[in-house]
Amino acid sequence: MPSVLILGATSAIARAIAAEFARHRSELILAARDAEELTALAADLNLRYGVKTQAQCLDVLDPAAVETSLPACLAAAGETLTGVVLCVGTMGDEEAARANQAEAERILNTNFTGCVLALNVVANHFEKRKRGFICALSSVAGDRGRQSNYLYGSAKAGLSAYLQGLRNRLFRSGVRVITIKPGFVDTSMTFGRPGLFLLASPEAIARGVYKAINSGKDVVYLPWFWRWIMLVIRLVPEGIFKRLRL
Amino acid sequence: MIVSGINSVTTPLAGWGRYPIEPCHLFRPERRRELAAILASGAQRDYISRGLGRSYGDAALNRESGVISHLRLNRFLAFDPETGVLECEAGVSFAEILQYFLPRGFFLPVTPGTRFVTVGGAIAADVHGKNHHRDGTVANFIKDFKLLTPGGEILVCSPASHSEIFWATFGGMGLTGVIVSARLALRRVESAYVFVDYQKTRNFEEAIGIMGESDRQYQYSVAWIDCLATGASLGRAILMRGNHAPAAQLPKRLRDPLAAPSHREWNLPINLPGLALNSLTVGAFNALFYAAHRNTTQQLVDFEKFFFLLDAIHNWNRLYGKRGFVQYQFALPPESGRDGLAAILERLARSRRSSFLGVLKCFGDANPGLLSFPIRGYTLALDLPADRGLKPFLQELDQLALRYGGRVYLAKDATLSAETFAAMYPQLERFRALKRQLDPKGVLASSLARRVKLVES
Numbered sequence: 001m002p003s004v005l006i007l008g009a010t011s012a013i014a015r016a017i018a019a020e021f022a023r024h025r026s027e028l029i030l031a032a033r034d035a036e037e038l039t040a041l042a043a044d045l046n047l048r049y050g051v052k053t054q055a056q057c058l059d060v061l062d063p064a065a066v067e068t069s070l071p072a073c074l075a076a077a078g079e080t081l082t083g084v085v086l087c088v089g090t091m092g093d094e095e096a097a098r099a100n101q102a103e104a105e106r107i108l109n110t111n112f113t114g115c116v117l118a119l120n121v122v123a124n125h126f127e128k129r130k131r132g133f134i135c136a137l138s139s140v141a142g143d144r145g146r147q148s149n150y151l152y153g154s155a156k157a158g159l160s161a162y163l164q165g166l167r168n169r170l171f172r173s174g175v176r177v178i179t180i181k182p183g184f185v186d187t188s189m190t191f192g193r194p195g196l197f198l199l200a201s202p203e204a205i206a207r208g209v210y211k212a213i214n215s216g217k218d219v220v221y222l223p224w225f226w227r228w229i230m231l232v233i234r235l236v237p238e239g240i241f242k243r244l245r246l
Numbered sequence: 247m248i249v250s251g252i253n254s255v256t257t258p259l260a261g262w263g264r265y266p267i268e269p270c271h272l273f274r275p276e277r278r279r280e281l282a283a284i285l286a287s288g289a290q291r292d293y294i295s296r297g298l299g300r301s302y303g304d305a306a307l308n309r310e311s312g313v314i315s316h317l318r319l320n321r322f323l324a325f326d327p328e329t330g331v332l333e334c335e336a337g338v339s340f341a342e343i344l345q346y347f348l349p350r351g352f353f354l355p356v357t358p359g360t361r362f363v364t365v366g367g368a369i370a371a372d373v374h375g376k377n378h379h380r381d382g383t384v385a386n387f388i389k390d391f392k393l394l395t396p397g398g399e400i401l402v403c404s405p406a407s408h409s410e411i412f413w414a415t416f417g418g419m420g421l422t423g424v425i426v427s428a429r430l431a432l433r434r435v436e437s438a439y440v441f442v443d444y445q446k447t448r449n450f451e452e453a454i455g456i457m458g459e460s461d462r463q464y465q466y467s468v469a470w471i472d473c474l475a476t477g478a479s480l481g482r483a484i485l486m487r488g489n490h491a492p493a494a495q496l497p498k499r500l501r502d503p504l505a506a507p508s509h510r511e512w513n514l515p516i517n518l519p520g521l522a523l524n525s526l527t528v529g530a531f532n533a534l535f536y537a538a539h540r541n542t543t544q545q546l547v548d549f550e551k552f553f554f555l556l557d558a559i560h561n562w563n564r565l566y567g568k569r570g571f572v573q574y575q576f577a578l579p580p581e582s583g584r585d586g587l588a589a590i591l592e593r594l595a596r597s598r599r600s601s602f603l604g605v606l607k608c609f610g611d612a613n614p615g616l617l618s619f620p621i622r623g624y625t626l627a628l629d630l631p632a633d634r635g636l637k638p639f640l641q642e643l644d645q646l647a648l649r650y651g652g653r654v655y656l657a658k659d660a661t662l663s664a665e666t667f668a669a670m671y672p673q674l675e676r677f678r679a680l681k682r683q684l685d686p687k688g689v690l691a692s693s694l695a696r697r698v699k700l701v702e703s
Contacts, residue, residue, distance in 0.1 A: 192253030
């Protein structure tokens, strides 16, 4: 049976993506740092869908763990591993991060540096095998910086650019790289925040992710209409954009 | 720094009756440890857990204060196919259990008339079903549960360990602690079908006579009552009683005995105008319903139709329009049940308050749950639109129920007064004492709890 490794597996979107793969008869290797949640999640997916699930306690933000545990994890997954989905990310407290450097650093590390270091390891693994897919959750927030979440947004912009380059590099090895840019999703990341609209369910995003991985697409906005919303937002001239309260 | 899961949304919430509607601060944790973090955060005055919001009144409301949704804490944790014991988080719904375990030959041991309830809610309300006369409430099938106490401790409660808290939690409406997970013994079944006998009776007396005689032969027994009929037809009823169908007795065309046919689902997208339901339209509906049934036996009915008739119509509560409705359910002891039912049915019929069919059932023995609703005798549930004059009318019914030694079901109630409640539940003081001991700071409270003075306010 094919298997998929999910990094940052305990978020609501990751759970839905894992369920979508399990529904399609894929075994799961779930990696995250929160052992208690991971155990519950692995048991749940196994009981619902009857596929083998394996919990791997791994802190993607710990460079040492990424260098030692992640390759071991990939090697242990063996030949059946078809791909990796990276769901690591945090909204953080943008407001606090203006003064609190530690929070700023945490936002950048979680959404960019940590992801990139982990994906480096994943990329080398798949490049050698000359097949597989690497799918990562970026965000529409990376398409244009705005005052309410530009730390998060700039990290996601960096991640999107990294994925672009990686896709270019791995093309020759036959490894696919898929960038997912979700809009607002109904998870704890957005729950209770004002000014959100068109909230999508994690399940809807998960179906879109599965479809994107199994189609030939490179960059996918989820739900689809965000591509057009972001197109409009990107077209606003900077001279006007800087005056807006967004 | 914003701790995930501690964010809350201020939003109007209501129970299934959509009366009352109150502004609450809703939390929706996605990680289990966030439950304790919310309780300890001091973000709100107090908190009450909420599942799918199918209690009818204000049990899962907390006006201007904290409500914790468990809908993202809904994971299956373990299952033993030998014993049928399922361990799951409190946010798991009965619908999910059926979806994933009926195909493996397991059914809910006890279920209310909707599968859109959570395990946590089922425990808190100590729900019963059509099999109470045989199997009692859901409490009989809960091996144990993990309770997060208001003080932040996790207790594993079972009839053997922390038994006092165990029995205070069944019917305790979420006030003894936050139910985190539970181990529930599922029932092994051979099919998704029930063989049902239908029997029409001229009035309720005939109905309870027949039920008293022969309910023992049926795992499930319930009667639909026309609450608008009067005189010699007072409480005319259709008995619907059945047993799980053995696979061997199913017709050959049903290839998979554990798969129920898929039903068309309906949705009521908008509120009906308040006038749509009046004593004329409802009386006509009830008469039609009564006329449409014949005495038949051994009818093969799939579980959805038998157990969850209204689940096929999403948002059926909009039938009652914007004003909402109240579901009223009371239980009466056997000695005075006949007289009590007669008095209440007469009062109902006389009021011309339009109620769709009421549901009548014979209860088996009560359990040790301090605030558990079912007592041996009879129970009747009915819907009443929440229009003007309903409150005094319900208070009149409360007094009637009380006079005949009866009680009202908190999970459905929206109007009971603290005095009447105290007179109906003799173990209330023990519950209050335990609550004070478990929750000296009053971390857990709800609008219901304040209304009937389960907590000091």
